[in-house]
Amino acid sequence: MSMVDITSKAETFREATAKGRIRLRAETVKRIIEGKVEKGDPISAAKIAGILAAKNTSNIIPLCHPIPLTNIRVDVRISDSNTVEVESTVKTRAQTGVEMEALVATAVALLTIWDMTKQYEKDSEGQYPYTIVSDIHVVRKVKKSL
Amino acid sequence: MSMVDITSKAETFREATAKGRIRLRAETVKRIIEGKVEKGDPISAAKIAGILAAKNTSNIIPLCHPIPLTNIRVDVRISDSNTVEVESTVKTRAQTGVEMEALVATAVALLTIWDMTKQYEKDSEGQYPYTIVSDIHVVRKVKKSL
Amino acid sequence: MSMVDITSKAETFREATAKGRIRLRAETVKRIIEGKVEKGDPISAAKIAGILAAKNTSNIIPLCHPIPLTNIRVDVRISDSNTVEVESTVKTRAQTGVEMEALVATAVALLTIWDMTKQYEKDSEGQYPYTIVSDIHVVRKVKKSL
Amino acid sequence: MSMVDITSKAETFREATAKGRIRLRAETVKRIIEGKVEKGDPISAAKIAGILAAKNTSNIIPLCHPIPLTNIRVDVRISDSNTVEVESTVKTRAQTGVEMEALVATAVALLTIWDMTKQYEKDSEGQYPYTIVSDIHVVRKVKKSL
């Protein structure tokens, strides 16, 4: 078990974008749009949770390097009547890439949407027959000399 | 934005199981099986990262209640030549359910597998055309009087 | 340096409310009301930051006991053209009070409002001649047998 | 909700000083001076809590950038028979300012003094009619080319 040694790598500009989605009941998505989610706005909560998680990546993913981040942007959009999409972009000037940060931000933002809306997703027995987080992937990595 | 008030709910036995999977190149899955992943064993790393994340859920998901957990189990298995599955079960005696803990453990374990194997998943331009985390869902919640 | 020993105290219902305020330029308060703060809504950000901080109190204040919280509520309101007020209420069933949790939530929510609006509060030399956080106090503590 | 993008800003020397105060009963301030606070020395505890909090700012304030700090200094002084003052100075070489770090250190140091002395501040009903944290402000920011 060992981290990749990046000691002698040059500092370059790094950017990574990751995306994913959550399937919710149409009624839940309608509530989000109409601002009727009792616990509060899932979109704001998801963005903040995603940004905080990106900054915390090196504590969450064991072999990630702790690196200063210069920008984190988490976008949340309703893509159809049953789907909310999250897209996170992370930037830095560092010796290693930031795709794990973008993935962690995306996954945590999606799970935060779940948590904010869970009372509408549970069936009468407290189960979640419909809710699924899926398609978490890296859209694009960029690496440029400074 | 406000937490659900669980002050007057009775303490009961709670259990939740969540599941998800990651698609990897066949070559990467083969390396996991053969113990040839350079950064170390992705399965051990994923289990530990998942367990630590479950315990940290109330710091990661903004409106989750901080609750003591009595058991966390993260199982990782190779389900076919391109897929690794994670199943996490969390137990507690508390005033609220633990599905978010099981989901966070599962998502973090899956992303840890990504991180451990990422050098084999990137193409020649440093992109990830193949890798996807998906199908994160709650398998089952249990609630029983003490 | 030692924590108070609460081992033999009985578990009771505990509630604490703390309050505080931040003075901002009238132009900044107007922007908050009109939803024109570039970094995003300071009120949502403040509520979430306050709730997360309350849960994190025993890591922030050295001799605080780690206790499970059953409710945290952070209210933010614009009380006049130069002032935003934060009021936080924390509840639990525990062996010790939760006033420090309510105070930490309040202070962190107020500083988050500062951070969200700081570009409008700085003068041309980057100084803050106007912004002040003040009057952080405990409004009320409640303790009742279960 | 999005962080300010500092990717292309130059690294410069940054320093920020923040100040605040807590009003305590004269008897409590006397105990601090005489070293008779049962839980331990509030001044040492406040300094350490403030320094740790400054380092933790990007986890506490949602949109703050994680930046390495090169110095943190938290001074605590008794300014009159009812008042303890905290002044925190934070330095770094970074792409963004450190006033939030200085403010967080100051607020947390003041609340730590509250926590250390709370048994002397409560009245017979467990309320705090006297204790107030106030006047938290930025004294000075400095920015110089390296």
Added chain:
Amino acid sequence: MSMVDITSKAETFREATAKGRIRLRAETVKRIIEGKVEKGDPISAAKIAGILAAKNTSNIIPLCHPIPLTNIRVDVRISDSNTVEVESTVKTRAQTGVEMEALVATAVALLTIWDMTKQYEKDSEGQYPYTIVSDIHVVRKVKKSL
């Protein structure tokens, strides 16, 4: 990799005491006694760091259960001209023991003493030929029905 399942264990009173020591140069111990350590009092710093670490044990040691602690006490004493001893006692009412919490508090308190005095322990080449932390052990565990 899996936590011990304590779901069905009864809550009992738990206490654990751990001890350890650090060997320092006589000159360093003399400085501690005379209050001449430039970075500040190592004893206060060690106590606070130990208490905070005990509360953080379930994040530091992967398979530890998160449990509320009702008391933590870290004692630091100079046992001879070259030795500082740390003894930590942790109490709780829980379903599992707290020896790991006492051990973590002790180890972190000892390393904090190292950090506070390191400028006096280094030789002219920046090495530590003398400093050693040793003999970290559990003195006693207690378990009693409530």
Added chain:
Amino acid sequence: MSMVDITSKAETFREATAKGRIRLRAETVKRIIEGKVEKGDPISAAKIAGILAAKNTSNIIPLCHPIPLTNIRVDVRISDSNTVEVESTVKTRAQTGVEMEALVATAVALLTIWDMTKQYEKDSEGQYPYTIVSDIHVVRKVKKSL
């Protein structure tokens, strides 16, 4: 209480190696070798816990500077029938040394081995008459201009 001010120090290459050991019953060491520890492999767990702890050093040791680390390596080896040794090496390009990071990684890895094997180390009364963590020291520090 104040951090050392490293603002004007030059960034150089830094490396530190720390070592320590834990004494275990011969039966426990045999179980580790044979892969028969019920909670899971103590060696993987220790490595991951040590790496995570190194990254978390500035939150654990009050006056440590937060610095980005470019490599962390934790080696665990069975040195005789009663002893497991841990050696941790940390590298960075920073303005200050990383010996505290290497020491924290080593101490936490050793305590993780204790935690993973504690059921075999306890006697019939739940005490630990045999287990000791000792000899935690810095093997070597290196500092080179970039």
